[in-house]
Amino acid sequence: MSGSTPVTLLEVVRQLLSVAREVSGADGVTFVLRDGDQCAFADESAIAPLWKGRRVPMATCLAGWVMLNAQAVALEDIYADPRISADAYRPTFVQSLVVVPVRREAPVAAIGAYWASRHRADEREVARLQSIADAAALALESVSLRESLRQAERANRTKDEFLAALSHELRTPLTAIVGWAKMLRSGRVDADTTRRAVEVIERNADAQRRLVGDLLDVTHAITGKIVLELSNVDLVRVVQSVLESAAPAIEAKRHVLTVSFPTDAVVRGDAERLAQVASNLVSNAVKFTPAGGSVEVRLARTGHAVTLVVSDSGVGIAPDVLPHVFERFREADGGVPRKYSGLGVGLAIVRHLVELHRGRVRAESAGEGRGSTFSVEVPIGTIVPREGATIS
Incomplete structure (x- = not known):
């Protein structure tokens, strides 16, 4: 293949099409990938x-026939073949064609050449x-190998950064x-110093407890061992309790807090886990919003669900990071400046717990420095357990 070495599948495909059309003299060529039980042009x-x-x-x-049978096909008259x-x-x-498999054994793709007039290849x-x-086939394997190596490198880098963050947080x-x-x-x-010492020790021990709890929750989420204790849950009371706990941090940063609650926000769920969801979202809003900023928390009943919305005027989320915010260890791998503490597991836990509630x-974020909004929708009715959850 001519030119520089292709580094993406798209580059490989385009070079292959150019060469195939030039060599065959065909009026058109296609590159078809096998995707499960479908042909993707x-x-x-x-x-x-x-x-x-x-x-x-x-x-x-x-x-598809060519890939399934690992055989080339040449047809002078396409309408004469069943x-x-x-x-x-x-x-x-198209009047005539040739289609050949990419990889002789277990083909993963096919190349088709087509003529506008009758052509006997x-x-x-x-x-x-x-x-x-x-x-x-060789080029695709090379691309696949390079991508596998890149993924392994990213995984190792994420692991190292996570362990460094964990060491720091501990x-x-x-x-x-x-x-x-x-x-x-x-x-x-x-006496005053003793009282202060006890408060500092208790506060930091509680931080350790939350850190270990988050790590255990991630482990349980991965292994499917989270148990939901179902009851009728008033989300207004849950969120009010979360805000009371967050009040010292909100006051310390002089945030302007706005709340809006409906009269009825009862859902079927696990009160402790839903409180954990609300707490993680409110804590993030407070943590990532500079002093004097604003935080808004509201609940709304919409149809057969209750929606919790937590908005802030904080640091915002870059467009390239936004699709990945619910991935595990996102903070640890550089998605968030290191000046903000955290392992990057809180939002992953939020997503998992919400999905276990069938929510x-x-x-959403307009970009860095423009705040962010997180919305959680929890169904009102009875929950059918998702895979990875036990209901008692």
Whole structure:
């Protein structure tokens, strides 16, 4: 293949189409990928549109037959072959074709060459196209290998960054606890200092407890061991309790808090887990909103669900990060500046708990520095357990 080494599947496909059309002299060529039990027409180069972007069942497509049987097909008259779906070809210019498999054993794709007038491809033409398909197989394997290596590198980098973040998050409260404990042991502290030391130790021990709890929740989510204790839950009371707990942090940063609650917001769910969802969202809003900013928390009943919305005027979310905010360890892998503490598991836990309640969660942001909005929709009715949850 000429030119620079392709680095993406799209680049590989386009170079293959260019070479295949030049070598065959065809009026059009297509590259068809196998996607489960469907043929996906990935790209084409032709004198008029063919089927780019379409997906059809393998069993109804000649390219599918070629991949399923690992055999090339050459047809001078496409309408004379029972394997051809005439309806698919009538809107096109195609009269004759050659389709060859990409990979001789267990084909993963096919290359098709098409002519606008009757053309009888001889064995040499078919062999040349098959040689291009063989080169395509090697190129695709190379792309796949490079992508696998990149994914492995990203996974290793994420793991290392997560472990570094975990070490930091564990060490910070431990340092405070050990320091104040040594001061108390010295016996040279007055009553006020003793009271302060106890408060600091309790606060940092609670931080440790939450950290370990988050890690256990992630583990339980992965292994499907989260148990939902169902009851009728008043989300107004749940959210009010969360806001009372967050009040000191909100006051310390002088946030303007706006709340809006309906008269009826009762759902069937796990009160403790729904409180955890609300707490994570409110805590994030407070953490990522600078002093003097605004935080809005509202509940609304919409049809057969209750929706919790938490908005803030904080740091916002970059467009390239937004689709990934509910992934595990997102903070740890650089999605959030290190000046903000956290392991990046809170939103992953939120998503998992909401989905266990058969609900939906969504994140919105106009970009960095423009705040963010998180919406959680929880059905009102009886919950049918999702995979990964036990209901008692």
